[in-house]
Amino acid sequence: MNKVRLKFSKNGPIRFIGHLDVMRYFQKVNRRAEVDIKHSEGYSPHQILSFALPLSVGATSDGEYLDMTLNSLDSIENLITRMNAVMHEGIVITDGKELPEITPKAMTIVAAAEYLVSFRQGKEPDCDWERLLMEYYSSEHMETQKKTKSGEKTIDMKTLIYRMEVTPEHGVHMLVSAGSVDHLKPSLIMESFLHTQNEELKPFALSVHRIDTYLQGQDESGTYIEPLICREEDGKRVYL
Amino acid sequence: MNEKLALSDDILLSIEKPERYIGSEINSVIKNRDEVKLRFAFCFPDVYEIGMSHLGIQILYGLFNSYPDVWCERVYSPWTDLDRMMRDNHIPLFALESQDPVRDFDFLGFTLQYEMCYTNILQVLDLSGIPLLSAERTWDDPIVIGGGPCSYNPEPIADFFDLFYIGEGETMYRTLFDLYEKAKADGISRHDFLVMCAKLPGIYVPSLYLVTYNEDGTIKAMTPIADGVPDHVSKEMVTDISDCYYPMNPVVPFIKATQDRVVLEIMRGCIRGCRFCQAGQLYRPLRERDAKVLEQYAIQMLKSTGQEEISLSSLSSSDYSQLPELVDFLIKECGDRKINISLPSLRIDAFSLDVMNKVQDVRKSSLTFAPEAGSQRLRDVINKGLTEEDILHGAHDAFVGGWNRVKLYFMLGLPTETEEDIAGIGDIANKIAAEYFDTLPKEKRGGRTIEIVASTSFFVPKPFTPFQWAPMNTKEEFLDKANQTRRGIMSQLNQKHIKYNWHEADASMMEGVFARGDRKLCKVIMDAYHKGCIYDAWGEYFKFDTWMETFREDGVDPFFYTTRKREQDEIFPWDILDCGVDKKFLYREWQNALSEKVSPNCRKQCLGCGARKYDTGVCMEERE
Numbered sequence: 023m024n025k026v027r028l029k030f031s032k033n034g035p036i037r038f039i040g041h042l043d044v045m046r047y048f049q050k051v052n053r054r055a056e057v058d059i060k061h062s063e064g065y066s067p068h069q070i071l072s073f074a075l076p077l078s079v080g081a082t083s084d085g086e087y088l089d090m091t092l093n094s095l096d097s098i099e100n101l102i103t104r105m106n107a108v109m110h111e112g113i114v115i116t117d118g119k120e121l122p123e124i125t126p127k128a129m130t131i132v133a134a135a136e137y138l139v140s141f142r143q144g145k146e147p148d149c150d151w152e153r154l155l156m157e158y159y160s161s162e163h164m165e166t167q168k169k170t171k172s173g174e175k176t177i178d179m180k181t182l183i184y185r186m187e188v189t190p191e192h193g194v195h196m197l198v199s200a201g202s203v204d205h206l207k208p209s210l211i212m213e214s215f216l217h218t219q220n221e222e223l224k225p226f227a228l229s230v231h232r233i234d235t236y237l238q239g240q241d242e243s244g245t246y247i248e249p250l251i252c253r254e255e256d257g258k259r260v261y262l
Numbered sequence: 263m264n265e266k267l268a269l270s271d272d273i274l275l276s277i278e279k280p281e282r283y284i285g286s287e288i289n290s291v292i293k294n295r296d297e298v299k300l301r302f303a304f305c306f307p308d309v310y311e312i313g314m315s316h317l318g319i320q321i322l323y324g325l326f327n328s329y330p331d332v333w334c335e336r337v338y339s340p341w342t343d344l345d346r347m348m349r350d351n352h353i354p355l356f357a358l359e360s361q362d363p364v365r366d367f368d369f370l371g372f373t374l375q376y377e378m379c380y381t382n383i384l385q386v387l388d389l390s391g392i393p394l395l396s397a398e399r400t401w402d403d404p405i406v407i408g409g410g411p412c413s414y415n416p417e418p419i420a421d422f423f424d425l426f427y428i429g430e431g432e433t434m435y436r437t438l439f440d441l442y443e444k445a446k447a448d449g450i451s452r453h454d455f456l457v458m459c460a461k462l463p464g465i466y467v468p469s470l471y472l473v474t475y476n477e478d479g480t481i482k483a484m485t486p487i488a489d490g491v492p493d494h495v496s497k498e499m500v501t502d503i504s505d506c507y508y509p510m511n512p513v514v515p516f517i518k519a520t521q522d523r524v525v526l527e528i529m530r531g532c533i534r535g536c537r538f539c540q541a542g543q544l545y546r547p548l549r550e551r552d553a554k555v556l557e558q559y560a561i562q563m564l565k566s567t568g569q570e571e572i573s574l575s576s577l578s579s580s581d582y583s584q585l586p587e588l589v590d591f592l593i594k595e596c597g598d599r600k601i602n603i604s605l606p607s608l609r610i611d612a613f614s615l616d617v618m619n620k621v622q623d624v625r626k627s628s629l630t631f632a633p634e635a636g637s638q639r640l641r642d643v644i645n646k647g648l649t650e651e652d653i654l655h656g657a658h659d660a661f662v663g664g665w666n667r668v669k670l671y672f673m674l675g676l677p678t679e680t681e682e683d684i685a686g687i688g689d690i691a692n693k694i695a696a697e698y699f700d701t702l703p704k705e706k707r708g709g710r711t712i713e714i715v716a717s718t719s720f721f722v723p724k725p726f727t728p729f730q731w732a733p734m735n736t737k738e739e740f741l742d743k744a745n746q747t748r749r750g751i752m753s754q755l756n757q758k759h760i761k762y763n764w765h766e767a768d769a770s771m772m773e774g775v776f777a778r779g780d781r782k783l784c785k786v787i788m789d790a791y792h793k794g795c796i797y798d799a800w801g802e803y804f805k806f807d808t809w810m811e812t813f814r815e816d817g818v819d820p821f822f823y824t825t826r827k828r829e830q831d832e833i834f835p836w837d838i839l840d841c842g843v844d845k846k847f848l849y850r851e852w853q854n855a856l857s858e859k860v861s862p863n864c865r866k867q868c869l870g871c872g873a874r875k876y877d878t879g880v881c882m883e884e885r886e
Contacts, residue, residue, distance in 0.1 A: 034265055034286070035264070035265065035267050035284040035285065035286045036284065036286050036516070038274055038280040038281055038284050039281055039516045040281070040517075043281065043516045043517055043518075046516070046518070047516060049568070049570065050288070050514060050567065050568030050569065050570075051568060052568070053564070053568035053569070053570065053599070053601075054565065054566070054567070054568035056565075061600055065623045065626075066623075067600050079275065079280065080271060080274070080275050080280075108568070110286060110288060112286065142271065142272075225272070225276070226271060226272045226275045226276070229271070
């Protein structure tokens with residue numbers, strides 16, 4: 023039995039394919055590529071595969087992750103080649119690695135996500151938002167209301183944003199807490215910021231691109247976050 | 263990758279299931295628009311998930327795209343949420359692959375699978391910016407062509423179409439495309455092109471026929487009004503279906519379609535001759551596809567789609583002579599790959615129970631019987647060769663095999679139906695329950711019990727069937743019969759185990775009007791559309807009152823088409839077409855029905871229906 027983690031991108035028109043349909047898509051990719059995937063037991067067996075972090079409909083990404091359990095594996099490179107050969111051009115597997123047999127599920131270890139967020143044309147705020155946003159980010163607290171299943175609660179976004187800057191192309195590059203515990207949506211940051219300027223975020227104003235998805239780890243230097251598949255030379259490890 | 267989307271992100275994010283409109287599916291075909299000569303937009307006028315479940319489009323889509331000079335794309339009805347936005351924002355309807363406006367295409371083809379989609383045809387034309395009436399179109403508009411079962415009586419929608427293709431699409435489209443390309447190159451007029459089309463086999467050009475009426479509103483004559491236009495149009499048919507195009511790489515939707523699986527069409531046509539059934543007449547004679555060919559198809563299609571289910575498609579799979587070997591092959595191939603096999607339209611007998619036992623979870627699945635009528639007398643009238651003994655025997659074997667759920671399908675409003683026939687529905691359901699209790703003593707039921715669901719639909723007489731002469735019931739009669747059925751079931755000893763469902767009567771009446779309608783209905787359909795009728799096949803959008811109001815305003819009596827008794831010599835609107843079965847034969851069968859006389863199936867005895875002229879299929883087999 024082999025566990026593998028694959029990294030993939032999602033771009034172009036199929037950004038409108040929802041999370042569950044991406045799952046069904048990969049199940050079909052596996053059958054087309056004749057991947058020797060393990061199935062669950064029982065009368066209606068299903069492929070054992072799971073995703074790290076759902077991506078909202080309409081968002082693009084270069085950092086999605088998928089874990090699969092296989093009955094056999096010749097090599098990760100072969101697997102990726104075979105799968106990419108039967109994929110839609112908008113979804114490309116860009117990296118992969120074999121995991122130890124006992125590994126927590128990807129979705130349980132997600133700690134952060136890196137985004138590039140920009141305003142769609144004609145949906146930019148009226149204020150001098152690039153300067154004001156950075157001012158907002160430099161304040162000591164960034165309190166806002168977050169909707170939860172049991173109502174609203176006040177959170178301080180400051181502790182959940184690890185990095186944020188405005189890019190020369192007028193985008194906002196951010197690394198923020200994500201996952202099952204403290205999930206922070208980029209839109210909540212932008213919405214809360216605009217409220218401080220007495221502006222509203224226009225409907226569907228933000229175009230969101232996820233750059234990568236991060237897990238949290240610990241070593242002698244402290245607690246860090248890094249992409250789910252990360253090589254030392256990537257230099258993407260961030261100590262908190 | 264086609265990066266272009268016809269709809270803005272704003273719109274796509276604010277509608278239900280944006281995936282319906284973005285194309286990009288696996289196996290969808292992208293060509294270079296500058297390298298093709300002819301662009302065909304193929305429309306199933308209903309929502310994406312329904313349209314994507316249809317095998318016919320997949321066949322013709324693949325066939326057309328196999329021609330280097332043709333690019334065929336798909337179009338479906340925008341759902342009501344997008345429909346409103348497109349009208350508000352003046353966004354023209356587009357084809358999925360290129361996302362280009364439909365109006366710029368050379369052809370717009372509609373598959374006509376059921377009558378209740380007619381207003382959706384107008385929706386698609388309207389959103390595309392194409393004039394609704396053929397008479398108002400110019401070379402700036404696509405040629406609008408219809409095909410499929412409802413094109414066997416195209417008269418209610420005749421004004422909206424330039425052409426109808428009668429019969430199986432595989433045979434004549436290439437010739438039609440060549441003619442079109444030549445006409446464009448030669449710069450001939452659109453009208454002259456239509457006249458040329460009318461001379462092709464299988465092509466019916468409604469605008470080239472003048473319809474005259476008798477005083478009572480029935481048809482006096484349908485006369486060609488241009489030189490060389492034939493009196494009748496005969497259906498096109500594939501004679502060797504083992505050696506014809508089949509789509510090895512069908513388009514795989516991202517969202518779940520209603521039928522989301524590989525479909526193996528094992529045969530066309532049916533030997534049974536049930537007298538209510540239109541498909542059983544239209545697709546004669548029965549032609550089987552070779553099992554060896556199908557096995558290759560199955561492997562290739564599973565490989566190219568990655569689907570997790572494969573289904574056999576035909577009108578009556580049990581009549582497929584190579585069924586055992588095909589099923590054995592599929593069980594072997596699919597078992598290891600965890601692929602489900604679906605076997606619809608099987609007669610319940612020892613063989614099918616054994617097969618079903620192998621391919622599905624008995625505890626989850628149910629048995630389906632379609633007696634269609636509650637008494638043997640009425641089953642003889644409709645020529646449904648299923649006896650009560652067959653049903654009870656099949657049920658008995660199934661109960662022993664572990665099944666405990668039974669579905670029963672009946673029709674109400676069949677010709678000659680009496681109260682006793684209706685009472686028979688409750689009786690047979692009760693007998694099946696009793697059979698369960700007799701077959702399995704309490705200790706063998708494993709804590710389960712029998713569950714029966716009986717459903718009735720209302721009978722709608724269809725063209726080219728022996729019942730095309732039959733009066734249809736009124737809505738009141740239908741509802742009264744549904745109540746009788748319900749009371750009949752409630753009075754049974756085992757009534758607690760029987761659930762009863764019945765269909766909408768309003769929609770059945772409209773279906774009846776369109777099914778045997780004539781050209782006078784074109785105006786009604788257009789007016790109802792302008793009053794907001796679309797998606798009539800969807801109960802929540804069907805506006806019966808608006809339809810009735812439109813009939814009144816247009817001075818058209820809907821009951822003329824439904825409840826009226828038709829005489830033997832009446833000229834029907836569809837008599838201009840020839841589906842391969844003679845009207846004389848159909849009338850003979852109508853008389854046999856009235857005298858409760860059953861007719862043998864095609865394998866037992868040839869009844870001389872007329873389909874022998876095709877020299878193929880069951881007509882050429884030696885009789886038993």
